[in-house]
Amino acid sequence: MKKSANPPIAQERDFSEVLKLIQAGRFQAYRSINVVMIETYWSVGAYLSRKVAEAGWGKGVVKELSSWLLQKAPDIKGYSAQNLWRMKQLFELYHANPKLSALLRELSWTNHCMIMAQCKTLEEKEFYVQAAAKARWSSRELENQIKRAVFERTALASQKLSPAVRELPQDVSGVFKDSYLIDFINLPEPYLEKDLQEALLKNLCRFLLELGDGFTFVGEKVRLQVGNTDFEIDLLFYHRDLRCLVAFELKTGKFEPEHLGQISFYLEALDRDHKRPHENPSIGVLLCRNKDDEVVEYALSRTLSPALVAEYEHKLIPKSLLKQKMHEWTQLIEAGNTEEEAGDEQ
Numbered sequence: 001m002k003k004s005a006n007p008p009i010a011q012e013r014d015f016s017e018v019l020k021l022i023q024a025g026r027f028q029a030y031r032s033i034n035v036v037m038i039e040t041y042w043s044v045g046a047y048l049s050r051k052v053a054e055a056g057w058g059k060g061v062v063k064e065l066s067s068w069l070l071q072k073a074p075d076i077k078g079y080s081a082q083n084l085w086r087m088k089q090l091f092e093l094y095h096a097n098p099k100l101s102a103l104l105r106e107l108s109w110t111n112h113c114m115i116m117a118q119c120k121t122l123e124e125k126e127f128y129v130q131a132a133a134k135a136r137w138s139s140r141e142l143e144n145q146i147k148r149a150v151f152e153r154t155a156l157a158s159q160k161l162s163p164a165v166r167e168l169p170q171d172v173s174g175v176f177k178d179s180y181l182i183d184f185i186n187l188p189e190p191y192l193e194k195d196l197q198e199a200l201l202k203n204l205c206r207f208l209l210e211l212g213d214g215f216t217f218v219g220e221k222v223r224l225q226v227g228n229t230d231f232e233i234d235l236l237f238y239h240r241d242l243r244c245l246v247a248f249e250l251k252t253g254k255f256e257p258e259h260l261g262q263i264s265f266y267l268e269a270l271d272r273d274h275k276r277p278h279e280n281p282s283i284g285v286l287l288c289r290n291k292d293d294e295v296v297e298y299a300l301s302r303t304l305s306p307a308l309v310a311e312y313e314h315k316l317i318p319k320s321l322l323k324q325k326m327h328e329w330t331q332l333i334e335a336g337n338t339e340e341e342a343g344d345e346q
Contacts, residue, residue: 035105037078038112042104045091048084066291068265077107089116093125100126106133111142119145127151127174135213150212152322153177157308159329160293162300165308170242170280178325180210180287181314193250197221200250214241222247224269233266242282245270248287255291256310257299264305287312293329 053058059081066081069265090112094101111132119125128151132142156178165172184206187198202206202218208215219238225231234247247270249263263284270282284307294310 009092018194034108038105038107039108039256041087042091042101044079044084045087045089046095048088052088057261062088086113086116093122094129097126100129101318103129106136108139111137114139114142114146117144119151121156124151127154131306147316148181149317149319152319153179153181153317154212154327156322156326156329157310159326160297160300160308162303162307164304165283165299165306167307168281168283170244172242172283175212175214175239175242176285176308176310177212178310179317180310181316182207182210182312183314183316183341185314191252193234193252194253195251198228198234203217211237214239215246216240218245224266224273226269228266231266231269233270239283239338242280242283243278244281245275247284249284251286251288253289255286255288255296255311257295259288260299260303260305260307261284263307264303267305267307281306283308285310293325 022129047274048057048062051061062084063081066079066084067078069079080157090104093116094104107115107129115125115132119128128142128146131137131145131150135141135146154174154177157176158173160178182200182203184203185196185197187199197220204217205280207332212227214240215237218238220235222233222236232246234250237246237248238244240245247263247266249259250260263286267282267284275282284305284310286307288309288311291309291311300307301307
């Protein structure tokens with residue numbers, strides 16, 4: 001009689017442990033191979049960069065080199081003229097940043113090529129190298145993040161941090177976004193805050209991906225008791241790197257300055273009654289349907305509460321519009337600084 005392929009439950013657990021060991025070993029083997037390959041590409045790129053600078057090598061010589069390598073070592077793949085030129089580009093992009101160049105081996109060559117091809121500025125390239133290495137994005141995930149303009153939305157939020165947030169013991173730059181893309185929910189207009197909350201909870205995994213690496217979900221409608229009155233935080237998260245609680249308050253309308261009073265109160269209650277001794281001060285995010293950046297800047301400039309104001313979008317925002325917003329915000333801040341300097345001179 002043929003034995004069943006399904007072992008007893010106890011053996012199933014033991015066999016699963018063996019499978020985990022095999023899969024972990026395969027991952028380490030792949031990672032080791034990738035590290036050696038990227039280090040080789042880096043060395044080849046450094047050599048080509050030097051030859052271009054010192055001996056005047058151009059694309060024609062590199063093409064001849066590719067043909068020669070194919071003839072001499074036909075079993076070695078990946079050294080087309082285009083790929084050789086990309087290796088040179090990789091070295092020249094990052095060699096001046098030793099801290100960043102150490103991360104390069106954490107990414108696959110496909111991811112490197114995607115970043116070099118699709119990202120325009122060095123700042124954007126460095127952002128995706130760091131983010132992809134930290135979160136271990138696959139090529140598909142990386143492509144999706146670039147398409148969703150994560151760099152632009154994160155850079156905008158980092159520009160707009162209030163004085164209270166900048167003075168926190170934890171560095172929050174690069175963690176939050178100026179706008180959050182929730183194109184995975186489908187709500188008929190008009191809808192209430194509770195409808196938005198329920199939709200986000202139904203799509204919690206996708207919302208966590210949109211929030212970014214480091215966020216873990218704590219709870220919904222988290223109760224805060226102050227005196228004899230109960231209050232509720234819409235969504236509460238914990239950020240592992242920042243080591244603090246992050247409260248999200250949802251607003252289906254436009255940001256209003258009085259919203260800051262509510263989130264400030266919640267953060268005070270969290271820090272007094274829920275924050276643990278080893279944790280950093282809590283941070284609040286007002287997630288609104290839309291906002292006027294100048295109103296937000298005025299409202300946050302004097303608040304002592306570590307809060308951020310972001311808006312949510314149901315559709316992908318064009319990168320050109322986000323870049324325009326970054327430019328406009330820079331001009332707004334520069335104009336404000338000029339007025340302050342003129343006032344000091346008087």
